[in-house]
Amino acid sequence: MSQGVSSREACRVVGVNYRTGKRWRNGRNPTTRVRTGREVAAAPITAPITAPVTAPVTPVQGEQGERRRSRYLSEQERICIADRWREQVSWREIARELGRDVSTISREIRRNRHPVSGIYRPHAAHARALARRPRPKPRKITANPQLRQTVQDRLDARWSPEQITTYLRALFPDQPEMHVSCETIYQTLYLQARGGLRREVATALRTGRAIRKPRWQTQLRRPRFRAPMLMISQRPAEAQDRAIPGHWEGDLIIGKDNASAIGTLVERATRYLMLIHLPHGRTAEAFRDALTATIHTLPTHLRRSLTWDQGREMAGHAQFSLATDMPVYFCDPASPWQRGSNENTNGLLRQYFPKSTDLTTHTPDHLTAVAAELNGRPRKTLNWQTPAQRLATVLTTHN
Numbered sequence: 001m002s003q004g005v006s007s008r009e010a011c012r013v014v015g016v017n018y019r020t021g022k023r024w025r026n027g028r029n030p031t032t033r034v035r036t037g038r039e040v041a042a043a044p045i046t047a048p049i050t051a052p053v054t055a056p057v058t059p060v061q062g063e064q065g066e067r068r069r070s071r072y073l074s075e076q077e078r079i080c081i082a083d084r085w086r087e088q089v090s091w092r093e094i095a096r097e098l099g100r101d102v103s104t105i106s107r108e109i110r111r112n113r114h115p116v117s118g119i120y121r122p123h124a125a126h127a128r129a130l131a132r133r134p135r136p137k138p139r140k141i142t143a144n145p146q147l148r149q150t151v152q153d154r155l156d157a158r159w160s161p162e163q164i165t166t167y168l169r170a171l172f173p174d175q176p177e178m179h180v181s182c183e184t185i186y187q188t189l190y191l192q193a194r195g196g197l198r199r200e201v202a203t204a205l206r207t208g209r210a211i212r213k214p215r216w217q218t219q220l221r222r223p224r225f226r227a228p229m230l231m232i233s234q235r236p237a238e239a240q241d242r243a244i245p246g247h248w249e250g251d252l253i254i255g256k257d258n259a260s261a262i263g264t265l266v267e268r269a270t271r272y273l274m275l276i277h278l279p280h281g282r283t284a285e286a287f288r289d290a291l292t293a294t295i296h297t298l299p300t301h302l303r304r305s306l307t308w309d310q311g312r313e314m315a316g317h318a319q320f321s322l323a324t325d326m327p328v329y330f331c332d333p334a335s336p337w338q339r340g341s342n343e344n345t346n347g348l349l350r351q352y353f354p355k356s357t358d359l360t361t362h363t364p365d366h367l368t369a370v371a372a373e374l375n376g377r378p379r380k381t382l383n384w385q386t387p388a389q390r391l392a393t394v395l396t397t398h399n
Contacts, residue, residue, distance in 0.1 A: 159377075235247075
């Protein structure tokens, strides 16, 4: 095990039961035998191993008769791989001869061949594999101060890990040591490795959580209105495929004790965000007037349709459609995914407007600044353009 072999594999190589190996490692607590009355105890083995143990090259017979091999490639197998690859034998044929999966052979050659010449030398490859095997490994962000600082600065600016990953690859295209995956950033935040990112940086994530925690919420809103509703199934196809701009999705984000709210509008094609200030509450009349005033700031060709859930704030949807010449389509009950762009944006907005807070404290200027910050953030779904850039293109093309 000091050579990096797993506990179960080490027991198999030595030829003892897994429970026996566990007792050797951890020792045995004092117990009294029933028949003899003698107390039995054993201390854990702490003496260093003087001779290395190597796994047998030939397969061993499993309990069910299958051909079972070591989890790791042995040095003899790597010699066979080098000889057969030099003879230009295919990876699939080499895998068949060794009883391995073809992906094991291809991954072995890709990972352990010489980084410059590309030649596969079995003894050097075996040494690289043994050096890579011990755990735990130092984390990439922890070991690179420049990378750690760059990631930390972007998190302070409220970038998501995926945006940071794409930014690093664009900024350092020829420096693989400055490239990390999203999962590496998340693990560095959640596990808090020594020398990693600051713990308070974890609060810069959208969720604001420092640990992974699944959260399921079901919103069942089933009120109906007197005026007939247009359901989302009646929405034109041009709104569904996001090909033509001007189709919006909307919702409310609710504050503490359901006493305050902010309206959100997201354009489906460009993901452009507009926030609606509601200083007089979210009654049907107050919300209808605020929504109408916001929509009137848009040019006519960007007022094609609005999709909303069946919340009571839209009880005046008929008067709104009459004032703006903009039809309102309603989602099915308990179906928030039918407004996917808006739901995603509301999650982003919770970073600025946390739950259980009074939303009336935010002024219209602050709402405009928050919307501008989100509209200036690159989006993967827009091929890493910003919603503001996409909207500017739409306006320029129409003019």
